Amino acid sequence: MEEFLEIINLAHLIVDLIADKKGENVVLMDLREVTLFTDFFVIASAASERQLNAITDYIRDEVKKQGQLYPMRTEGRGDNGWILMDYSDVVIHLFSPEMRAYYDLEGMWRDANVLVRIQ
Secondary structure, three states: OHHHHHHHHHHHHHHHHHHHOOOEEEEEEEOOOOOOOOOEEEEEEOOOHHHHHHHHHHHHHHHHHHHOOOOOEEEOOHHHOEEEEEOOOEEEEEEOHHHHHHHOHHHHOOOOEEEEEEO
């Protein structure tokens, strides 16, 4: 149970960090009942390439500072419109609005429980 609390706290921290940097349409999804590869998705949009990169850098720096955690990997860049940060139990997807609509992860994982939604 203690490990779960740490994981959910990490997920909520990431949601807060994205909100701090004015990320849009932030969603925290609980995937534990629908897949084995991760526990949570955090999905958010940003208005520009620059904002996508700034949010990514902020998450990486703050999670490192507050929890001594580093992403297992980070893929994509702001100019691609999709950045993925993998913290194993929490996977972050940062999108441009167009790429988010195209990939529709919320639709793909519609059986997952939505724990947080910030418009």
